[in-house]
Amino acid sequence: MSDDLRTAVRRLMPRAKADLAELVSYRSVADARQFPPEQCRKAAEWVAAAFSEAGLTDAGLHETEDGSTTVIARRPAPPGAPTVLLYCHYDVQPPVDDAAWHTPVWELTEKDGRWYGRGAADCKGNIVMHLTALRALGPDLPVGVTLVAEGSEEQGTGGLQAFVPKNTELLRADAVVVADTGNFEVGVPTFTETLRGGVNVVVTVSTLKGPVHSGSYGGAAPDALAALIHMLATLRDGSGNTTVRGLPRDQTWQGVDYPAEQFRRDAGVLDGVRITGDGSAADMVWARPALTVLGIDAPPVVGSAAAIQPTARARLNLRFPPGITPGTALDALTGHLEAAAPWGATAVVELEAAGSAFRSPAGGPARTAMSAALRDSYGREPIAQGNGGSIPLCNVLAETYPEAEIMLIGVEDPGSRIHAPNESVDPSEIERLALAEALFLRSFTLSR
Incomplete structure (x- = not known):
């Protein structure tokens, strides 16, 4: 036929x-x-x-x-x-x-x-x-x-x-x-x-009215870029699992297996670098939330000065499996970032896009x-x-x-x-x- x-x-x-x-x-x-x-x-x-x-x-x-x-x-x-x-x-x-x-x-x-x-x-x-x-x-x-x-x-x-x-x-x-x-x-x-669904947000961290000299004020003046780095570090644990508070992190994928070696080849993981997460590759990419830092606004290395930054921004993408709504994901990510801001730094989270x-x-x-x-x-x-x-x-x-x-x-x-x-x-x-x-x-x- x-x-x-x-x-x-x-x-x-x-x-x-x-x-x-x-x-x-x-x-x-x-x-x-x-x-x-x-x-x-x-x-x-x-x-x-x-x-x-x-x-x-x-x-x-x-x-x-x-x-x-x-x-x-x-x-x-x-x-x-x-x-x-x-x-x-x-x-x-x-x-x-x-x-x-x-x-x-x-x-x-x-x-x-x-x-x-x-x-x-x-x-x-x-x-x-x-x-x-x-x-x-x-x-x-x-x-x-x-x-x-x-x-x-x-x-x-x-x-x-x-x-x-x-x-x-x-x-x-x-x-x-x-x-x-x-x-x-x-x-x-x-x-x-x-x-997976997804939400994109931009988080802006502010600590000072303006940049100040790192020699004169470093050690006491709150560094917005350091605050942002601290906040981003709380979004994953030492194994690389996404740890946004309020989102489940232990679901398993029930369908076809995704062998680790095949995933390494497909993703181009470098020799000696471990796949992140404590689940299987299929669990991590198809069944669990995943937080990715898409970009950071910070002074580039070339042209940077000895100054403490008053503000810093990052663009984040949070993916999530069926069973989680965009609203739930956004609320969890926003609450996590606000709670993780150190030293009383202000953290403003703006939604860019959301999908179910x-x-x-x-x-x-x-x-x-x-x-x-x-x-x-x-x-x-x-x-x-x-x-x-x-x-x-x-x-x-x-x-x-x-x-x-x-x-x-x-x-x-x-x-x-x-x-x-x-x-x-x-x-x-x-x-x-x-x-x-x-x-x-x-x-x-x-x-x-």
């Missing part, structure tokens, strides 16, 4: 590579402070045109509240057939450090069997996967299909999240395929069943059909994993369409280095997932 689609997808792979090369060339970072907004607009227009050509002829660009553009392309379901919503996003992370890239950032480059370039995996590779699946099926789609491509996912400004509840009929579906995650490793088909954790339940006709499609494409049973990242849109979709099954898959793998320099995708993952999605779209019904 799958041979015709398998052949069609394989023949489409050169076109998929050309599609991805075109998409990667757009510097579609949704931050006008860093990149021209017209780059996002060009990417959106390309996506709309490509999916319209692939058969989703009801295509349009929709402006959202955060100023980004969402692409929506649709083809109605035949009578009695279900509708499937295919999600992806065309905006990307900034390069981070151009000098750290071994290939051109905005030019798809093949190297050692992988395709390199910003967005090659996250998430333009998933756009191409959707596109290849639809092209392999041809014009006679047995189900309704709606494609939604977000334009500001990486910035977390919530444009599409606000758009969905106000346009419920436009995106209504029986099943949702969120293609923004990845496989446990190359060649292992994987459902992502949980996503998500759990995708197993079971249901869509999951059954997708499992069979992945098994047929990959030649092995799919597994389930958690994901330490956050996709707040999943909760909005679940609340807006409570009857829809939501499944998370994607072309990323641990070697993709998403959000980092030298991002890449293994093209075999695009091919196998495109085949699986085509098989799913051809077989999915609500009558199982």
